[in-house]
Amino acid sequence: MSNRVIIVGGGLNGAALALALASTGQPSLLVDALPPETRADPAFDGRAYALALSSQRMLAALGLWRELAGKAERIAHVKVADGRPNSGVCGPHLHFNADELDGEGAGFMLEDRHLRQALLAAIAGQKLITHLAPAKVVTQNSGPNTASITLDDGRKFEGALLVGCDGRASAVAARAGIARQGHDYGQIALVCALTHEKPHNGTAYQLFLPAGPLAILPLKGNRCSIVWSESASRATAIAALDDADYMAALRPVFGNFLGEISLCGARFSYPLSLTLATELTRPRLALVGDAAHGIHPLAGQGLNLGLRDVASLAEVISDATRRGEDIGGALVLARYARWRRSDIAANSIVTDGVNHLFSNDNPILRAGRSLGLGVVNAWPGLRRYLMAEAAGLHGTLPRLMQGQAL
Template sequence: MDNPEHTIILQSMTEQPHVLIVGGGLNGPALALALAQGGKRVTVIDALPQDVRQADEFDGRAYALALASQRLLSAIGIWARINDHAQPMLEIKVTDGHAGRGPSPFWMHFDHAEIEEGPMGYMVEDRYLRRALIDAMAENDAITLLDGQSVVAQTVSPSGVSVTLEDGIEITGDLLAGCDGRTSGTATRAGIKRSGRDYGQTALVCAITHEKPHHGVAHQFFMPPGPLAILPLTGNRSLIVWAEKTELAQQINALDDHNYLEVLRPRFGDFLGELGLEGKRFTYPLNLTVANALIAERLALVGDAAHGIHPIAGQGLNAGLRDVAALAETVILAARRGEDIGSIQVLERYQQWRRFDMATLVTATDMFNHLFSNDNPLLRAGRELGLGLVNALPPARRAFIREAAGLTGDLPRLMQGKTI
């Protein structure tokens, strides 16, 4: 049966949308805003109800945004909405070691003062970023949001692409963007297969309060079962992303809060004083899943729908936003030249732009996880030597800092903080 509310919304559209976006998490709305800024009409279809996405309470989720991602959010009008809630990452300390034994004497220290651009990145809580994106879409007449609706079918013709919603409504556009995650139905319906594997690790994610200030320092502690990231939030709080072998992670997550912290403390150390939990605790399995193609006829994949990677370097959302910037620039420039934005010739430019960067990131995160998530004496000695060597060489250290800030490679205009 048709949903009357959605029928009214669709009847109010004076013109057919140029782009249909499936997925209203973070990448989908960012893409919608970037395209609308370039004159495109966009419809965003999201399976979750809007009130769920706009929840005010802190649920423990937050994101490490590289400087280039912050520039994109500024260029599409989002950063001003969340700036007061963002915590700059001023330093990153990378160490190797064992839980309860302290870090290795060989480590890397990255300081934002070594580059001219400013902080390497920012930590932003999910509740602020998600709500800012939804509010900005609601204020933009070129964007229509259909929430609480799933896509059940999609068809392609020479003149356009159509999606059918679960209530039977059909919407047609020139281009379909799949921003619907690692199990992307958009990719599956287009016949795009995936490659990857399970890491046998599960991430435990939570936010903690601590007695002492973090001073904007992010920590990455590599342990044999998997890495532990301690990422600064506003106030005396930090986000924890802690990878363990799956069986042990499930046992830890089943503990009550007190015993959970007892397991975390020897891994975390005492450098921030007493610890407490804030918000919910999460787990998610760690795997590698990469689409074998980023495009099909009148279709492009973005974010986790294109590449789901290990969180070892915190680059998942940043990679997705780089997809957003590249696809928006490709589409908007093609439209200005009078080209069909859904043509395979146009979409191939997006795929070529993103293919090398994506392959490099996938390879790097996969290699780092294998190199550091083990207790092989030879590998441990090699990686400790490597950490110490990079730290002792200022040019190498600055190169890593610029990479962490997302300032390397062929940057789309939005990642430079420029409009298209």
């Protein structure tokens, strides 16, 4: 079937792209290196995502939100502060209230397991999606009319377009000769989930500590997900501790504003870097999600940025199909690259700049940061603008991110 789209990478972005394409009648082949039972594991492992309002609208447009709504925690407030260990939010800070966006909120917190399960269930019910898992691509080629892949078991497949959704170390990008640029932050993110004594009231916290940002994100019940960025050397040492000593290291950083805290689920650690593909497309090839861009996790924009890639590429392909164009042709792919380039660049620059500005204990910079947060907090128009930006409501939004069908 040469008119189908071959998607390499069965994670969140790859699965969402297959479903978005299927909603338009476009067939796809989804190649996943992991077995379905691994993806569908129902155990809570501590991982969760901050879904921007535009990403939630996209999931609703794809028919997934009805199942997910009861499992998601609405982000009612966001508090941003230049903090110190054990202090929580104190002094000048920035407070976003969901009611400032017509009561819709900035977005939702959703556990990884729930999103994965919803995507897999939807894929299983879609005849236009051929799901190969586990399967590994070993070679790929782009010809004048088709793209092709060969799996490690010798099977070969052709399609009109090959899409790499295979993460920061994208083999699809590497085989195509697409280089990457960026730098290491010298930080490692420690990720886990906590139970706490006091209710969070739907409040997300972004605390900028000298060694790196600490995000405290509300989950259903008296639970939260944390992304704790520390210097690489200290984070490596903390990650090697047992659970009791890990919590002993975390408590002074976290503070006691939510009462007693305890670990729930697994612990993870991720080296932090900025890594950008120098090209989003090549002949009959496009990159999506972390395969195209890996940014700092502060503000939780990584998945949202990837879903905007998905929505944009699906719309470009859908519109090209209606016009009778070759969906893997150079002109079609150029539209996708042109649409996504500025958004990716802006998010990369902002997250990179904010991390460098706040990840230090310079007293002069600290005073300036506190003053700036206080000034922005006192300016309602600017505060609403920044909240709408975080909710993914600015720019030329793809139809799916407006809650519309393709």
